[in-house]
Amino acid sequence: MAEPAAASRLPRALARRVGRDVPAALTRYRVMAWVVGVLLVALVLVAVPVKYLAGVEGPASVLGTLHGWLYFVFFLTACDLALRASWTLRGTVLTLVAGTVPILSFVAERHATRTTRAGQRV
Template identity: 80%
Template sequence: MAAEPAATAPRLPRALARRVGQGVPAALTRYRVMAWVVGVLLIALILVAVPLKYAAGLDQPVAVIGTAHGWLYFIFFLTACDLAVRARWTLRGTVLVLLAGTVPILSFVAERIATRKTRAGERV
C-alpha cells in the first residue's frame, strides 16, 4: 500500500507568496513609528484637548488633534495590515493590534509585544 502524502501547507497565490516574509524589518519600523504617533496623539486628545474643551470651552484643540489622530490612525491601520501580511500574523493578533490603536496607552503595549514576537519570528 502506498503511504499517504504528508499534509502540506496551504499554497498561496504566486504574487502573495513572493511578498510574504519580504520587507518585514522595514514594515516593522513603519508600524512602530505609526503606533507611537497614534498613541501620543490619542493621549494628547484624551488628557489635553478634551479637558480643554469641557473646562475652558475651547473646541479647537479637539478639532485639530482629533482630526490628526483620525487620519494618522488610518495610516497606522495600513502599516499594521502590511506588517501582518508580511510577517504572517494571525487574524486574531492583527485585529487586537488594530484595536489597540484606539485605546490610550494600549497601543504602546501592543507595539512592544508585536515587535518582540515579530523579531523572534513568531506569529502575533
C-alpha cells in the same frame, strides 16, 4: 572583523524567517504606533478636558482630526506588517483595536515588536 552582538543578527534572522521586507514594515508600524499613541493620549488627556473645562474647541478638533487620519495610516501599516509577517487574524485585530485605546497602543506595539522579531506570529 567581528560583528556586533545580537543587534545585527536579529534583522537578518527575521528577514530569513518571514521575508526580506518585514524589518522595514516593522519599523513603519512602530513609528505609526507611537505617533498615533501620543496623539491619542494628547487628545484624551489634554484637548478634551480643555474643550469641556475651558470651552476651547480648537485643540480637540485639530487633534481629533489629525488622530483620525493618522490612525488610517497606522491601520494600513499594521495590515501591511501583518500580511508580510503572517500574523494571525486574532493578533492583527487586537493590534488594530489597541490603537484606539490610550496607553494600550504602546503595550501592543511592544508585544508585536518582540513577537515579530522573535520570528513568531502575533
